[in-house]
Amino acid sequence: MEQWFNLLRSPIHNLDTTTQEWVYRSFSRFVFKDIYFIVNDCGLAQDIVQEAFMKVTEKGPRLRSDTNIQGWVRRVAQNTAIDFLRKWKNNRQIIGRINDNTYGVAQNEISVASEVETRVRNELLHQAINELKPGYRAVLLSFYLEGKSYRDICHELNLSESVLSQRLARARKKLSQHFLKKWADYDEQA
Missing domain, CATH: 1.10.10.10 (Winged helix-like DNA-binding domain superfamily/Winged helix DNA-binding domain)
Structure with missing residues (x-):
């Protein structure tokens, strides 16, 4: 598992296609549940995973320290999900549905997890x-x-x-x- 964390530290475009796919699948499995608990929508969570992966692969090679790369990856993914919710804040229908239906469930799921x-x-x-x-x-x-x-x-x-x-x-x-x-x-x- 630690192998793909180290690969996030190198430019993703320098890796072969098979390795890129493996790194993305590993990343997705690692952060999907955290993002899903925040947005409670599978399709939306997958989109946010992709956006978070892009951020991580862009900033990963510039990291100065790899002491807690797992925590950093998780935090980037969660912040990406939260940023998404903030972008949609003006649309009351979507944010209302997310807050009313899922936020309480997500908080409960997070506390159970x-x-x-x-x-x-x-x-x-x-x-x-x-x-x-x-x-x-x-x-x-x-x-x-x-x-x-x-x-x-x-x-x-x-x-x-x-x-x-x-x-x-x-x-x-x-x-x-x-x-x-x-x-x-x-x-x-x-």
């Missing part, structure tokens, strides 16, 4: 914590879940503060690696 995502994220986080070495797991749980101070943990585990600090840093890094791998695997399955 967010709740499901939070539950899945928490489950994957717990799985990732359980995969850590017992020493890493102990310091993470003591510090973050039990709220113990460095001094208490050092006394409990008979460690110096520098060793504890280093162990916590390594534990966070390992946890991040385990969790991100699980999240990416889950996202590809979804």
